[in-house]
Each structure stands twice: as C-alpha cells, then as structure tokens.
Amino acid sequence: MIKILLCDDHAVVRMGLKMLLNNHPELEVIGEASEGNEAIEKSLELAPDVVVMDLSMPHGKDGLSATIELKKKKPEISILILTMHDDEEYLFKAIQAGASGCLLKSSPHDELISAIRSVASGEAYLHPSATKRLMEEYLNTVKSGDTDHFELLSEREKEVLTLIAKGFSNKEIAEQLYISVKTVETHKSNVMEKLKMKTRPELVQFALKKGLLGYGI
Structure with a gap:
C-alpha cells in the first residue's frame, strides 16, 4: 500500500x-x-x-x-x-x-x-x-557544487528580495506590490529559506552580487 x-x-x-x-x-x-x-x-x-x-x-x-x-x-x-x-x-x-x-x-x-x-x-x-x-x-x-539557489526563487520572491535590499520596509513593499504585509513576510521567509540566509544584511549582500540593485560587487 x-x-x-x-x-x-x-x-x-x-x-x-x-x-x-x-x-x-x-x-x-x-x-x-x-x-x-x-x-x-x-x-x-x-x-x-x-x-x-x-x-x-x-x-x-x-x-x-x-x-x-x-x-x-x-x-x-x-x-x-x-x-x-x-x-x-x-x-x-x-x-x-x-x-x-x-x-x-x-x-x-x-x-x-x-x-x-x-x-x-x-x-x-x-x-x-x-x-x-x-x-x-x-x-x-x-x-x-555550483548550485544557484537564486533560481529557486519565484518572480514575486525576486521582486520582494530586490525591494528588501533597497531598504524598503515590509509595509512599503506591500504597498508597492499591492499585497498584504503578511504576504510580504511569507515571501521574505521563503526567500531566506531558499537562499539559506538568516539576516537582512545577508540578503542585501546577495542582491548586490546578483546585480539586483542595478550594480554589482
């Protein structure tokens, strides 16, 4: 069975x-x-x-x-x-x-x-x-050993990651994307889980490396 x-x-x-x-x-x-x-x-x-x-x-x-x-x-x-x-x-x-x-x-x-x-x-x-x-x-x-966890993110999660890296609050992100704050928090949690990160600075550093802010490092 x-x-x-x-x-x-x-x-x-x-x-x-x-x-x-x-x-x-x-x-x-x-x-x-x-x-x-x-x-x-x-x-x-x-x-x-x-x-x-x-x-x-x-x-x-x-x-x-x-x-x-x-x-x-x-x-x-x-x-x-x-x-x-x-x-x-x-x-x-x-x-x-x-x-x-x-x-x-x-x-x-x-x-x-x-x-x-x-x-x-x-x-x-x-x-x-x-x-x-x-x-x-x-x-x-x-x-x-070069698995790119960024590719696990949905398009919406990439949008949320970019706005987080730009310094927007959860409320501001919710307003820009026309979703609830709770949904933003869920997306943020999913992003951190998929990227295996625990802090906002880690997300910002990652976004910079990926060029999500218009420039890379």
Whole structure:
C-alpha cells in the first residue's frame, strides 16, 4: 500500500485526485493540505510515502519552499510536484528543491498513477518534456557544487528580495506590490529559506552580487 498526502490549494482538485487515487487498491490518500506549511505538518504527523505537491500556491508556503523544508525534515518521503508550467525552468527548480518527480497537471490519469508508483519505489519520474539536457545540466551543476539557489526563487520572491535590499520596509513593499504585509513576510521567509540566509544584511549582500540593485560587487 502506497500512502499519499495531497497538497493543493483547490479543494475541488484534491477531491478529484483523492477519488481517482483511492480507486486503485494499492494507493491510499491518508491526508490533504491546502498549502506548504500544512503539508509539512501533516507529513510529519502521518508519514506518507508520497506527497503530491502543487507547485504554485498563492497563500502560505509554496510547493518549492515546502519541498525544501520537508526533505530536510523527512528525506525518506518522496515528493511528486504537480505543475501547469511546461517549462524546463520549473522542472529544474523542482529537482533542485529535492523533488523525486515532476508532472504536468494536464497529464493523463494513468501517467499520474505511474509517476506515484515510480517515486514511491525510489525512482525519479519526469514528464517527457523534461529532456536529457535538463538532467545533464542538473547533474553537472551538482558535481561542480555550483548550485544557484537564486533560481529557486519565484518572480514575486525576486521582486520582494530586490525591494528588501533597497531598504524598503515590509509595509512599503506591500504597498508597492499591492499585497498584504503578511504576504510580504511569507515571501521574505521563503526567500531566506531558499537562499539559506538568516539576516537582512545577508540578503542585501546577495542582491548586490546578483546585480539586483542595478550594480554589482
């Protein structure tokens, strides 16, 4: 029996996936989560074999951040990323984050079942659009020890990082981006987690090196 935790911010999607997966005798959905923090908590509580994780969740912790944290706490859990983005960049980010597989939301149902079986058995599973070049690029990056954690950031997180480095407060950033202060704080937390940094000065130094302020060091 493969125990599965579903993480998606849409309840209807979770319901559909649960009905589909529970129709297979060797699969069992043991829990659900609507965002990354809840997925981490329930994974620690329920110990699933596979977490089916939505990549983009606007509220709470996103799929990439949750994958990074969960793999630190429970490296034995396999994570299958679901995404609507048929783009090598997103696939590469998922692999960097520690996911065992990545699948398009538009994929046929039988492909989802195959992907879950594969990652549950310790194998990797990538959608066919993830080419041989993607894997070669990733392996070369790992071997060289030159993983660029900046590429794990979403576009919104890069915007928040840039404004933090420019000295804006959370409230000012919220006003500029038309989001809540709480959302800014969540993005800031995700940025620091992905970049493995703990202080604002570290973020400023990083932003300078990346040329996010218009000039580098």
